[in-house]
Amino acid sequence: MGCMRLSNLEPDRAEAVIHAALEHGVGLLDTADVYGPSHDAIGHNERLIARALRRWRGDAPVVVATKGGLIRGAGPGRWRPKGTAKHLREACERSLRGLELDVFELYQLHAPDPEVPWRTSLRALEALKADGLARRVGLCNVTRAQLEEAADHLAIDAVQVAISPWDDEALYDGIVDWCRARAIPLLAHSPLGAAKSEAKRRRHLALRAVAARHDATTAEVTLAWLRDLAPVVLPLPGPTQILHATPRDLHLTETDRAQLDTALPGGAWARGISPPAEPSGEVVILMGIQGAGKSTAAERWVEAGYQRLNRDERGGRLAGLNLALGEGLAAGSRRWVLDNTYPTRASRARVIHQAWRHGAAVRCEWRDTPLPEAQINVVRRLLAQHGRLPDAAELTQLAKRDPQALAPRALFRFDEQLAPPQLDEGFHALDRVRFTRRRCGSRSAIMVQLEGVLRRSASGARAPIAEDDVVVDEALCDQLRAATDHALVGISWQPAIAGGELDLERARAILHHTLALADLEVDVRICPHPPGPPRCWCRPPLPGLAVQLVDEHDIDPTRCTFLGRSAADRTLAERMGFRFVDATTGDVSAVTSPR
Numbered sequence: 001m002g003c004m005r006l007s008n009l010e011p012d013r014a015e016a017v018i019h020a021a022l023e024h025g026v027g028l029l030d031t032a033d034v035y036g037p038s039h040d041a042i043g044h045n046e047r048l049i050a051r052a053l054r055r056w057r058g059d060a061p062v063v064v065a066t067k068g069g070l071i072r073g074a075g076p077g078r079w080r081p082k083g084t085a086k087h088l089r090e091a092c093e094r095s096l097r098g099l100e101l102d103v104f105e106l107y108q109l110h111a112p113d114p115e116v117p118w119r120t121s122l123r124a125l126e127a128l129k130a131d132g133l134a135r136r137v138g139l140c141n142v143t144r145a146q147l148e149e150a151a152d153h154l155a156i157d158a159v160q161v162a163i164s165p166w167d168d169e170a171l172y173d174g175i176v177d178w179c180r181a182r183a184i185p186l187l188a189h190s191p192l193g194a195a196k197s198e199a200k201r202r203r204h205l206a207l208r209a210v211a212a213r214h215d216a217t218t219a220e221v222t223l224a225w226l227r228d229l230a231p232v233v234l235p236l237p238g239p240t241q242i243l244h245a246t247p248r249d250l251h252l253t254e255t256d257r258a259q260l261d262t263a264l265p266g267g268a269w270a271r272g273i274s275p276p277a278e279p280s281g282e283v284v285i286l287m288g289i290q291g292a293g294k295s296t297a298a299e300r301w302v303e304a305g306y307q308r309l310n311r312d313e314r315g316g317r318l319a320g321l322n323l324a325l326g327e328g329l330a331a332g333s334r335r336w337v338l339d340n341t342y343p344t345r346a347s348r349a350r351v352i353h354q355a356w357r358h359g360a361a362v363r364c365e366w367r368d369t370p371l372p373e374a375q376i377n378v379v380r381r382l383l384a385q386h387g388r389l390p391d392a393a394e395l396t397q398l399a400k401r402d403p404q405a406l407a408p409r410a411l412f413r414f415d416e417q418l419a420p421p422q423l424d425e426g427f428h429a430l431d432r433v434r435f436t437r438r439r440c441g442s443r444s445a446i447m448v449q450l451e452g453v454l455r456r457s458a459s460g461a462r463a464p465i466a467e468d469d470v471v472v473d474e475a476l477c478d479q480l481r482a483a484t485d486h487a488l489v490g491i492s493w494q495p496a497i498a499g500g501e502l503d504l505e506r507a508r509a510i511l512h513h514t515l516a517l518a519d520l521e522v523d524v525r526i527c528p529h530p531p532g533p534p535r536c537w538c539r540p541p542l543p544g545l546a547v548q549l550v551d552e553h554d555i556d557p558t559r560c561t562f563l564g565r566s567a568a569d570r571t572l573a574e575r576m577g578f579r580f581v582d583a584t585t586g587d588v589s590a591v592t593s594p595r
Helices: 004-008 011-024 044-054 085-099 118-130 144-150 175-182 197-203 205-214 218-227 254-263 265-271 294-303 318-330 345-357 371-386 392-398 408-417 474-482 504-518 544-552 567-576
Strands: 028-030 063-068 070-072 079-081 106-109 137-140 158-162 186-189 233-236 282-287 307-309 335-339 361-368 429-434 443-449 455-457 470-472 487-493 523-527 555-564 579-582
Touching: 004 011, 004 044, 011 044, 044 063, 044 085, 063 085, 085 106, 085 118, 106 118, 106 158, 118 137, 118 144, 137 144, 144 175, 158 175, 175 186, 175 265, 197 205, 197 218, 205 218, 205 254, 218 233, 254 265, 265 345, 282 294, 282 345, 294 307, 294 335, 294 361, 307 318, 318 335, 318 345, 345 361, 371 408, 371 544, 371 567, 443 474, 443 544, 470 474, 470 504, 487 544, 504 523, 523 544, 544 555, 544 567, 555 567, 567 579
Parallel strands: 028 063, 063 106, 106 137, 137 158, 158 186, 186 233, 282 335, 282 361, 307 335, 361 429, 443 487, 443 555, 487 523, 555 579
Antiparallel strands: 070 079, 455 470
């Protein structure tokens, strides 16, 4: 039983629900240190359980499994991971005190922390076992790819993910299959969905039909459907009433299973189905990051007689494309190509399942394009379509009618989600196409970061805020004036413009004064956007301004030197294929020397 919702009840009522569940045969109570009525009630749910167990008169063994590695702020939606070794150790020790235990039978990491190396959190869990604080450890809210990586560093004793009729991501991600093959318990949290799912469940035709045959509730049928997926699957319902803490233990018949498989196909996939013995068609999945060249590749398949399904053209969701694929295969069209991102195993599995249901095999062509290269491609596409780089607000509006008007976050999200495709997902062929950029440009160039390199602010601002605030580096200016066979270009990030301390017109006037002092002709592009997570394409290390300058000046990146000073400058140079010279060393002699 999941105990999170009990913190919203009066203590005596919550205790009565726990006692009813234990007397009904429940042997595992799942909680977490952050479960409580508010963000500042850390340990509330654990203390509630400890009180209930202290006052229970039964003698059956009970396992209390808790979780650490999440913190809460004030207000809704303020939950975030914290997977440092120090935090996990402190959370585990605090939970032991709150639950009045000497050792945990099962202690779980609540969620991976993207800001902490995965191995760091795994080693912290292993240390809890080694030091006798937990006999077994588990991982929650993970993908199969994360499980496979974790298994190389940690003995995983349990896995916990969300599974319900309305949340089948884990089913298609292959987590059930992974746990079943290793006999690892898979705890299915939120098995009945959120509170708003109750009405949906009661209206569900297949759940209602099976419930009627068994004189049961749709909740009881849902729990039976989950248990039927595999012996390792243990649903964690979260009752708040005594009646719901004692559900009937149903067993599905073949008729029940067939009806539910049609309505909830993720269940059939999780139990395991076989590909068609003699395929009568082929579906090609072209997958890869935005800007990987999937559209161009799709055109070749179309020329070979395949029909194309693409969300950018049709709109809607991937589920709609999958439905269209099934209808097309059923109607007799046997060759299809789908060119969407498909970063996760689950997104690809849904296509494979649909194809297999209609007797078709599936080929995957992975357009393996590194994030920096994809960013350059997206920037070039924006420049070709709009003649400039739209800012964040414009991108938001453009995206409503143009799916290719992508903000930087879209590509970062793909990179975070990517689970590289594997042949064992069900593909009859897997082709990996690595990206190779064609040589472009013919001119050599020097690209300079203005701020802190070519010039500085006498007042200490990030960029000069007036003409009399400009101080240029005379030695560097001498070097650049001598570089007559190089194109001279520059970039400048001036967040003061976004902050209202300076307007763009004034910034350009100060820039004009800078170049007059330096006695240089340099084509400089300005990023006027604020700090924080990058929402524009023009702020280093994102490549927008550099790509714009390279293309407009016919620059060969392999013959371009970038003179900068920050880590962002160095990263930008590496991603563009420039030679980087660090101006902070004071050695600028390499600026004009041969590469």
